[in-house]
Amino acid sequence: MSQIASVSLRRPLSEVSDELGRSFAEYGFAIVRDHGISEELIERAEEKAKEFFALPEDVKRSYHVPGGGGARGYTPFGKEIAKDAKVHDLKEFWHVGRELSDGHELSQYMAPNIWPDEVDGFRATFETLYDAFDAAGRRVLEAIALHLELPRDYFEATVEDGNSVMRLLHYPPLDAEAAEGAIRAAAHGDINTITLLLGAEEAGxxxxxxxxEWLAIDPPVGALVVNIGDMLERLTNGKLRSTTHRVVNPTGEAARRARYSMPFFLHFRPDFCIETLPSCIDPAHPDDHPAPITAHDFLAQRLREIGLA
Structure with missing residues (x-):
């Protein structure tokens, strides 16, 4: 899709920051190539995710944590619902979060990870992918800081030990008996700072x-689709947009195929106070969110709205 920026991170960030920024301001989305996540790692992660989702239902459900808000482990098919939607999404997923050291000051906000015993190499693969996503996301945030005329490292402290979550998503082949109006992911905005998505090459x-108007996003194989989340939109007073998006049901042969993808929801630190950047306020754009809120409180509020808490 030509309107959305598609940039290579092999180029100096000073050369791509405004291209990315303009795309985030208009569409809330951009495509990022040469992001540093190896093709071998992506392929291995896809294989491990498929192995897990192919396990028997009772085995998968043994990794579901009731009352955990879906923060770690398995969330069954038909559990998550988009804000204001009438029916649940047609998906199941697994969450991997940040590993914190014993006694870490933020451990109250982040539960330990859960790892399935049935898939060899699952933990090692996804710990490595988590770190690679985290590094790529920080580089995108550097570019955003440059675009906003902030110090290049402005976001480093805001996301250090942030409550970022990697989601392994499985959309099963479509069932003719699915609830009327149900789609793979109903229209929604992301809660977090930025989202980095692998696996968007499959249409939807x-x-x-x-x-x-609804516009399809069609990235090249292996590229990241990056979008702005509600937290960053709030911080920038709407200068960067958290855009409504969805994953629609395919037709024909594609409807009989499963769809897999891996989004990484990069979050601020739970104790980071989201307060509008002064540089994003002017007479034409007064502060829309004058009341500061911590990233943790913002997240908790939104998780209740989508049925995960």
Whole structure:
């Protein structure tokens, strides 16, 4: 899709920051190539995810944590519902979070990870992928800081030990008996700072433009689709947009195929106070969110709205 920026991170960030920034301001999305996550790691992660989702239902459900808000482990099919949606999404997923040292000051906000015994190499693969996602996300945030005319390392402290979550997503082949109006992921905005998505080459991901039109996102194989989350939109007073998006149901042969993807929801530190950047306030754009809120409280509020807490 030509309107959305598609940039290579092999180029100096000073050369791509405004291209990314303009795309995030208009569409809330951009495509990032040469992001540093190896093709071998991506392929291995896809294989491990498929192995897990192919396990018997009772085995998968043994890794579900009731009352855990879906923060770690397995969330069964039909559990998550988009804010204001009438029916649940057609997906199941697994969450991997940040590993903190014993006694870490933020451990109250982040539960330990859960790892399935049935898939060899699962933990090693996804710990490595988590770190690779984290590094790629920090590089994108550097570019965003440059675009906002902030110090290049502005976001480093805000996301250090942040409550970021990697999601392994499985959309099963479509069932003719699915609830009327149900789609793979109903229209929603992301809660977090930025999202980095692998696996969007399979058709279905669409964003809602300012004109109210749905536009398909068609990245090259192996590229990251990056979008702004609600926390960063709030911090920038809407200068960078958290855009409504969805994953629609395919037709024909594609409807009989499963869809897999891996989004990484990069979060601020739980104790980071989201307060509008002064540089994003002017007479034409007064502060829309004058009341500061911590990243943890913002997340808790939104998880209740989507049925995960």
């Amino acid at each position: 991901l669409e964003l809602l433009t300012r004109k109210g």
